[in-house]
Amino acid sequence: MKISRIARYFPFRSRGKKPRRKPAPFLTKERVIAKKRHQCPFCHRHIEGGELEKNLFVCPDCSHHFRITPRERILFLVDADSFQETEEGITSLNPIGFPGYDDKIRRMVNITGLDEAVITGIGSIDGNRTVLAVMSFKFMGGSMGSAVGEKIARAILNGVEQRLPVIIFSSSGGARMQEGILSLMQMAKTSHAAARLEEAGRPLFIVLTDPTTGGVTASFAMLGDVTLAEPGALVGFAGPRVIEGTIKEKLPESFQRSEFLMEKGFIDLIVERKDLRTTLSYLIETHSPEGVIQ
């Protein structure tokens, strides 16, 4: 057995290195929560990782909602063991041969432990079965390429086939430029799927989370029968920097936040993370097919 240099000089550690407890993959890859101290970007308060986690990644003081990963989101939302991933393993190609795109994807898969920027599946919330699609901003800015568009469209069509409601948590910088025109077409594809769901008479619930911009805002994210948003989420078509570039002025911090959209009439309700579960389960129950007047 090879004796490490440390073991040689410090014989009291000769029992070998204490085997490190292997943490769950998503905690190591997507976020190292428990060990880290976090600082709230708004009130600058320091928060211990554990405390933040207990509070569903919401600052206990100013209720700033931290961005969370799709898996954490699903964990908070669905009933234990009820979630089944459906469009697993659909991954991106490099259809227009954009230089460096393959590498970028590989890197993102490594960092996030996800196949693509969205997880889709079927689960239940308080016993109400529903189709769920949750986007990840960490994966290339949640950008929508062919794979993301396909997964979301199929998830919505699963709702049509199985006559289930569809809930989508949007979080995206827009279309994935590296796939050129094909990424633009995903807007049409997902919107058509939403139209099919409407024909089937099943509801589409959208939860806008920070940030949702670009092609996603201009397609399924604005097509919900009920559109919810987390507090303080940035939601818009053109990003603030693009608009600042056009008008050559600085925009106020409140511009394009969910409160702004609520004021302008584009979302139904701002819901805090701790209330999302009850709100969504209420919505699903009130949209159940049994309640429909024939």
Place this chain on the structure above:
Amino acid sequence: MKKKKREIEDKLQELMALAGRVRIDISDEISKLQDKISGEEDPLVRSWATVQLARHADRPTALDLINRISDRFLELHGDRTFSDDPAMIGGIGTLDEIPITFIGHQKGRNLKENIKRNYGMAHPEGYRKALRLARQAEKFGRPIITFIDTPGAYPGIASEERGIGEAIARNLKVFSTLKTPIICVITGEGGSGGALGIGVGDRVFMLENSIYSVISPEGCASILLKDAGKAREAAHLLKLTAPDLLRFGIIDGIIPEPSGGAQNDLPATATAIKELLRKEINTLRKMPMAQLLKNRGERLQRFGEFREPDREKEAGPANKFLSQLREKVTSRFTLG
């Protein structure tokens, strides 16, 4: 010979740079030079030349084309909610005595017109006007023809306040199941969501020197290539020319332009478009509505290239992992 070609190319680049800097119109010179080096030249030069032609100040606008294609055209205004957007035009025309609803982005010819038309960049009310006219067309069984030529939807405060994202999204959804034939023609710049907002149809065609892209070459250069000066490279990388899009199956055909570009011969361009539209309208009008909608839906769902594993339906690693994790985490905090 090779040396001469390089000289011409250099000259061409110089002219294009000049045109970009001072916004004067020297595109005739550009197109003459393009003719000289057409054929076997560098694809990089060719893509960029197409971008320049697509943005040419004298390129036929929607109204130019509609007035030549339609026997008569009655322009209709307003979205009935907020205002009338001059960057988006629409109305009722005819093609071989068949009533048609025309919709299109409208650019201006000079500075004054362009200020009025906002360089063809529509606000939400423009898209809502298009939607109103499209629903009207459905109601009265008129086919819809759209002409796309826009740098994109307008990125401004007013645009956001009135929900430009929602306006485009609504159009995509409604157009995808509208019960009337829709033909889209990209005549100049097909700029991202702003173009797609009136670009969902049963048939999509592009003029030979038009472009259709998810982002402008300049935008792509500054975001992805981290150098705003690399627009030429970006134009090539984005694969935004008509032959590229035909290869990806996004469009159904390319409409040839007169030599040097559509701006050189408006009547010939209009005739070429009219011939094609006549043929396509006849085909689409004969199709049963259910078949038309099915084909349109299948067309939209076909877009995209991705990898899909052959797999049995079973709990994959992500699911297994998720349930393991849930056990660990549920003990630490309460859900809901």
